[in-house]
Amino acid sequence: MTNLIEARGLGVEQGSRLVLRDVDFAIRAGEIVTVVGPNGSGKSTLLKALIGALPPSAGRVRRKPGLRLGYVPQGLRLDASMPMSVGRFLDLPRRVPGEARRAALEEAGAGGLDDRPLTGLSGGQFQRVLLARALLDRPELLILDEPTTGLDQPGQAAFYQRLEEVRNAMGCAVLMVSHELHVVMSASDRVICVNGHICCEGHPEVVAQAEEYRALFGTGTGGALALYRHEHSHRHDAGCDHDHDHAHHDEGQA
Numbered sequence: 001m002t003n004l005i006e007a008r009g010l011g012v013e014q015g016s017r018l019v020l021r022d023v024d025f026a027i028r029a030g031e032i033v034t035v036v037g038p039n040g041s042g043k044s045t046l047l048k049a050l051i052g053a054l055p056p057s058a059g060r061v062r063r064k065p066g067l068r069l070g071y072v073p074q075g076l077r078l079d080a081s082m083p084m085s086v087g088r089f090l091d092l093p094r095r096v097p098g099e100a101r102r103a104a105l106e107e108a109g110a111g112g113l114d115d116r117p118l119t120g121l122s123g124g125q126f127q128r129v130l131l132a133r134a135l136l137d138r139p140e141l142l143i144l145d146e147p148t149t150g151l152d153q154p155g156q157a158a159f160y161q162r163l164e165e166v167r168n169a170m171g172c173a174v175l176m177v178s179h180e181l182h183v184v185m186s187a188s189d190r191v192i193c194v195n196g197h198i199c200c201e202g203h204p205e206v207v208a209q210a211e212e213y214r215a216l217f218g219t220g221t222g223g224a225l226a227l228y229r230h231e232h233s234h235r236h237d238a239g240c241d242h243d244h245d246h247a248h249h250d251e252g253q254a
């Protein structure tokens with residue numbers, strides 16, 4: 001099997017509702033793939049089904065046997081009153097040699113934080129510590145669910161740049177969910193737009209030039225806002241299909 005993970009005809013339920021359907025997906029070694037889509041469109045559900053945390057209700061998911069996965073979940077917050085150093089946090093649930101811990105922190109752009117209390121970290125530093133934790137097992141595939149929530153735009157851009165450096169250094173593939181398409185774009189090999197199914201996908205430069213993309217996302221920082229205004233009222237000529245019953249006006253989220 002040359003792909004790290006493959007899904008064919010994947011359907012996934014949450015509660016008893018089918019929230020994802022007819023998903024064909026594959027990720028190859030070393031690729032950076034970004035999943036975008038409106039709130040509630042099934043992005044986290046897709047990641048969870050791919051890693052095997054949610055069972056498919058239709059179709060199938062295949063993972064490369066023995067695949068080493070690193071996972072950064074969405075919105076992990078720690079109790080601010082919990083006294084714990086970065087190093088101790090990386091030692092949970094099992095101890096890792098200090099050298100491996102420090103190397104992972106260095107790779108994640110968090111070198112020198114090993115002895116620092118977790119509670120004193122900035123949002124950007126904490127995200128890098130989570131990344132370091134996911135790197136401890138030398139993953140072949142790193143999966144991150146909205147890893148830059150709460151960071152300002154320069155912080156987001158720096159984080160995505162670091163991810164690209166990690167991929168270049170370690171050769172791992174990266175699959176992530178992001179709302180900041182305009183920021184994450186340059187670090188992505190492929191972008192997938194999910195809206196209950198795969199609405200459209202492609203190489204970011206090609207997608208960015210496409211009229212369909214501009215209608216979906218707009219350009220520049222206004223793009224994120226345009227995503228939430230996506231009403232599927234325009235035509236998709238580049239292999240995109242669409243749900244006419246999905247209109248999103250969550251402008252406050254953009």
Ligand SMILES: Nc1ncnc2c1ncn2[C@@H]1O[C@H](COP(=O)(O)OP(=O)(O)OP(=O)(O)O)[C@@H](O)[C@H]1O
Pocket residue numbers: 014015019037038039040041042043044045046
């Ligand atoms: N545990 C659950 N039980 C029931 N429904 C759920 C559960 N988790 C998610 N859902 C529903 O499944 C749908 C898809 O949710 P999902 O979290 O995958 O969306 P998302 O695209 O990641 O959203 P967001 O951008 O807000 O994080 C939503 O309608 C959500 O309400």
